[in-house]
Amino acid sequence: MSQIPPLVEVENLQVAFRNGPQVVKGVSFSVNRGECLALIGESGSGKSVTSRTLVGLTGHGSRLAADRLRFGGEDLLGASERRWRSIRGGRVGFVMQDALGSLDPLRTVGDEVAETLKLHTDLTKAQRTARVIELLASVGVPEPEVRARQLPSQLSGGLRQRALIASAIACAPQLLIADEPTTALDAAVQAQVLRLLENLRTPDNAMLVVSHDFAVVSRLADRIAVMRHGEIVEQGTAEQILHDPRHPYTQGLLAAAASLHSTALRRPTTAPPRMAIGRTGLTSHVIEAKGLSKAFKGPDARKRTAVSDVSFDLRFGETLGLVGESGSGKTTATRLVLGLETPDAGVVRLRGRAWGELSEANRRIERKRIQVVFQDPLGSFDPRYTVERVLGEALDVAGYRPGARRRARAVELLEMVRLDESFLTRRPIELSGGQRQRVAIARALAPQPEVLVCDEPVSALDVSVQVQILDLLGELKERLGLACIFISHDLGVVRRVSDRIAVMKGGQIVESGPTAEVFGAPRHEYTRELLAAIPQLKTRAEALHA
């Protein structure tokens, strides 16, 4: 044991909300100066609540108990609000996941950062302004003088997260807590923010990182505590947890994460090529998109190009992965394919016939052939509907009238996605994220489509659930001979499912080809950048050696 007591000591911490069950059930850990501890776990594991107890912000109606809760040798049990305020911002910096929600939309970024300095230091106004610029520059915000005068909504996600970090470190806190600091960010930006957090470490301060992502945690943490259902199931050095996990739950999580980021390719589609009689004779392409362009009018009445001159095609039974960062035009491209938007130029052919050639009535009939699974599984259901009504509506389109036959078919669909009859009477809000996405898939399959468009179908889910959903999609595609357009910002996920890949940037396809080629020998610089930004499961020590 070292002579100096740890900076943070937590023993047997318990938190419950209102009269509900405990969400944190007897958690103990400590953080030493110069150390980074990571709390890792899936959603609902109690990791965020645990980290919030260290700033006295467990929330409305929470009840807290612990044998010991100490920070810098001070007992914080029963600390007054006044005392907490002196700790928050001054001695503990807190970086939250939602950078847009954590910054006041009506205040400039500079004012936001200056606020912390105003509360905890004696600097004059001029000194504060100078310090703000320094801080913004130190977290890698370009043109800090200009940015300091801008509103959060005028900054990109990465810059917002940096500004938030700047305000958290403004008073050189002894402890920096980062709750899912990179979850909302694109891969390349994520890598930059992680690098920034790494550079913020000094021998005197400590860091507590909360995340669901092993790749993020492995970059930063010296020690890792794995949480599940409000308890720490395993705690140890990063080395030990990542390479020699003892607890089966940790082993499962790691296996899921590893399989998502594995370099193994899926075996190519074995289904025999199918043909269909299109308007111009036989066609083997279920979708052909040629020269698609679309621009939207922004709030300032300037036109912004979302996609320009995008062309691709999709054979029956084939999976095309569409990769790119947010704002690269992936979603607009698929909305054009789905016929939800009309292109400014170019044409989309479904089995050889263009959407534009069809009358409204025929278009409705054709829509059945191409179905979609959205990113937000809850938002894609009418909040008033039960699962039975959700599926019923889709089956109605497929020609099933209300009755025993429709119900039987609904159960059959649920079984296809590994759910059972009991789900019929439930509402989507009562289901878990994975279950909701399964229902969404069942609905998409109801009209027996030929093409399934998956728009970031797993990015809102926990890692272990992601793997299950991806496996389910893969199996269903194979069994039903579905063609699939798979959109994701996560290259690991796309690699797992796609036959071919198209990389989008700034509204254009910069590279496309068979998955193995794009990953093995990327030709475009941007693809190489994306590949380099994939987080790896390496401990800090390993990364430093490499």
Place this chain on the structure above:
Amino acid sequence: MTDLAASRSTLYLSPGPSEAKVETAAAPLVVPRPQSLARPKRRVAGLRPGLILAGLFVALLALAAIAPGWLVSGDPFEASARDAFLAPSAQHWLGTDENGRDVLTRLVHGVRPSMLMGLAATVIGLGGGVAIGLTAGLGRRFFDGLLMRFVDVLLAFPDLLLALVIITFWGQGLLNAVVAVGVASIPRYARLVRSQTTKVRGATYVEAAVTLGIRRSTVIWRHVLPNAIKPVLILATIGVGGKIAAGASLSFLGFGAPPPAPEWGAMLAVGRNFLANAPWLVAAPALAITLTVISVTALGRELMRRSEGAGG
């Protein structure tokens, strides 16, 4: 101390294997409660007592509106010069008016027109508002702009003033007063419905329905309309109280039900002339209007609070 006990029982109640652990830890249990955390509100079965009173009062109003004869036996029009201006007594609980009619009887018989006024005006306002708001929210941008600018102009006038303008066009009478109050509230509802519609129109579940190949009109009827008007419906229940007050105001000004009819606003108007010697003539209807508006609004608010709690 009570906080400590409550918190302990919370912890004991937790299910699962953690229970044993908590129990052993219970002895040195310290409960820090940062002051910032609001105390859970104490409620009897989730209801505040005021709300129960409001509910009982509204139930009483409903009974009075359906069958006033059950509550009072007298005739609201029966005049008797001998009994004029009698102060409240055992025989006439709320006293009598200038024609010797029983104030309580008239008050109870006045419930029906007041309630009908509040409900009918709300229905008219809601109907018109939904029609305009939905058209604007679903229509082309140009059309939307046109409708909403018109609505904005109407919104600039106070509701009652708008109602008065309508009355001057169509003449007075109970029916016209109802229509006037209802129409005057259309702009407010139209704005709300439109903003809800534009929100729901872009929702993923609407898009999901379109991709299924469902007819546009069906999608609107099935998904857009119900989800867009749900919050507006709840606001409308709060609005009923306001409509009752607005209707009474019009009657008070002499634009509503003609004199002999037992109507709260009209009773107030007459009672005002005898304020010095028979204050009960004003007090009774004024109190009735106030209590009605408060009770109806309280129930509406509770409805809103619940629906927000349910995440819808």
